Amino acid sequence: MTRTTTARRPPSGRAARSPVEAPYLTRAERVARGRALRAEVPRAAHAEFTPGAGRADPLELLANQDTARLPELLPIRYGRMAVSPFTFYRGAALPMASDLVDTPRTGLRVQACGDAHCANFGMFASPERRLMFDANDFDETLPGPWEWDVKRLAASLEIAARDNGYPGRTRREIVLAAVAAYRTAMRGFAADTSLDVWYAAADIDSVRSRFEHVIRGSRAERFAKSIDKAKTKDNLGTLARFAGVTDDGARIVAEPPLIVPVSELTESRSDPAAAMDGLREVLAAYRTSLEPERRVLLDRYRLVDVARKVVGVGSVGTRSWMFLMLGEDVTDPLFLQAKEAGPSVLERFLGPSEYPNAGQRVVVGQRMMQAVSDIFLGWVRVDGFDGRTRDFYVRQLRDWKGSADLARMVPKAMRAYGELCGWTLARAHARTGDRLAIAAYLGSGTAFDVAVREFAVAYADQTERDHAALVDAIADGRVTARADM
Structure with missing residues (x-):
């Protein structure tokens, strides 16, 4: 029988600390602190990336992660x-964290995303049913250097632009614009009150207004269609996509190996009823991590089916479950996703999380960084999977979720998108870090922008070499991959 432990607050003496640990300083002192750091860590120094002979092998780092993942899914991971x-690059957060350790940093900490590449931003619904734009993946979140997130975003734009065949000058403009957007946004947030920063958000109407010079003609039509498509990804739309109605009622439709109902998994076939009872215990334990009014809402629904679902690129092989729940009937579905949470890739280099439950680490970090979060966001610890204890965080599976089609973007659209990501990342960092010191360090000039752009080029070159090494390893049989998933 699967056993669960309820979500708990950190025990006494282990309360989570804010990324800002300095004693109280006046605004002038915080600005002076940021400016003084320019002498200790020159902004031009952020261009540095010179991997030496002792650089960790990225394929070995990825293989180390494989030991905690489902082996039958690893070929899908490497195929993607x-x-x-x-x-x-999307799947290589750990190798990049290993590379960033030796790069310059100011010592100013924020709640870092840990995987702030440009495909980890997108649209989703707020509790007030507004369509929002924000970062949307926090599996690696941890208090850490703000520079690491900025460099991961910048390098991702350079690499995505190369994949699209953009010329060098165009790529340069895209990356510089994104970093400049981060810098100018941080300087704007430095002038705001803490409450103003906390309330700042990007809904789709404000995004449309800000980038109306780009969203014109056919692009305006595509933008409108993407919004309409996102709004179809509600619970009813998810029911139509992933489930069907049988004699036993609504059930998730198998699409192996990407979607496998729990009744069809090897470990559950002998006693599927016991497996479902165990999963109900998981939901009951997760329920305790929600606020009381959210528990009342959750209690309106009953669990009817569960399936394992493969998600993303970097997450493939970790355990991810989709829960189909119904209210009064099939017209009132609720889909939840329980996604396995392990240690952040940053913990190896920055120290362990202060939260004993990795799911709680993700949830707290997400709530710190996002302007608004899913009302069902919570966490749970489960004992019994493969004889091991595993942590999960839980959220709605698809609630108006939409993502940018980077491969189809024209350069002008990617530049605007990069600027939006830069602004969004700055807002997240300003919520949890010393925004005045970071803004003062960045300044009004372009020194930091240019340096990070040079870093992005160098790291994109390295990523191309690492990707080629993976392709070679697959070709000679050292790595098994499935290219059709």
Whole structure:
């Protein structure tokens, strides 16, 4: 029988600390602190990336992650990473964290995303049913250097632009614009009150207004269609996409190996009823991590089916479950996703999370960084999977979720998109870090922008080499990959 432990607050003496740990300083002192850091860590120094002979082998780092993942899904992971340098980059948060350790940093900490590449931003619904734009993946979140997130975003834009065949000058403009957007946004947030920063958000109407010079003609039509498409990804739309109605009622439709109902998994076939009872215990334990009014809402629904679902690129092989729940009937569905949470890739280099539950680490980090979060966001610890204890975080599976089609973007659209990501990342960092010190360090000039752009080029070159190494390893049989998933 699967056993669960309820979500708990950190025990006494282990309360989570804010990324800002300095004693109280006046605004002038915080600005002076940021300016003084320019002498200690020159902004031009952020261009540095010179991998030496002692650089960790990225394929070995990825293989180390495989030991905690489902082996039958690993070929899908490597098949997806092998598609292009950009898909490789999406799955290589750990190798990049290993590379960033030796790069310059100011010592100013924020709640870092840990995987702030440009495909990890997108649209989703707020509790007030507004369509929002924000970062949307926090599996690696941890208090850490703000520079690491900025460099991961910048390098991702350079790599995505190369994949699209953009010329060098165009790529340069895209990356510089994104970093400049981060810098100018941080300087704007430095002038705001803490409450103003906390309330700042990007809904789709404000995005449309800000970038109306780009969203014109056919692009305006495509933008409108993407919004309409996102709004179809509600629980009813998810029911139509992933489930069917049988004599036993609504059930998730199998699409192996990407979607496998729990009744068809090897470990559950002998006693599927016991497996479902265990999963109900998981939901009951997760329920305790929600606020009381959210528990009342959750209690309106009953669990009817569960399936394992393969998600993303970097997450492939971790355990991810989709829960189909119904209210009064099939016209009132609720889909939840329980996604396995392990240690952040940053913990190896920055120290362990202060939260004993990795799911709680993700949830707290997400709530710190996002302007608004899913009302069902919570966490749970489960004992019994493969004889091991595993942590999960839970959220709605698809609630108006939409993502940018980077491969089809024209250069002008990618530049605007990069600027939006830069602004969004700055807002997230300003919520949790010393925005005045970071803004003062960045300044009004372009020194930091140019340096990070040079870093992005160098790291894109390295990513292309790492991707080629993976392709070679697949070709000679050292790595098994499936290219059709």
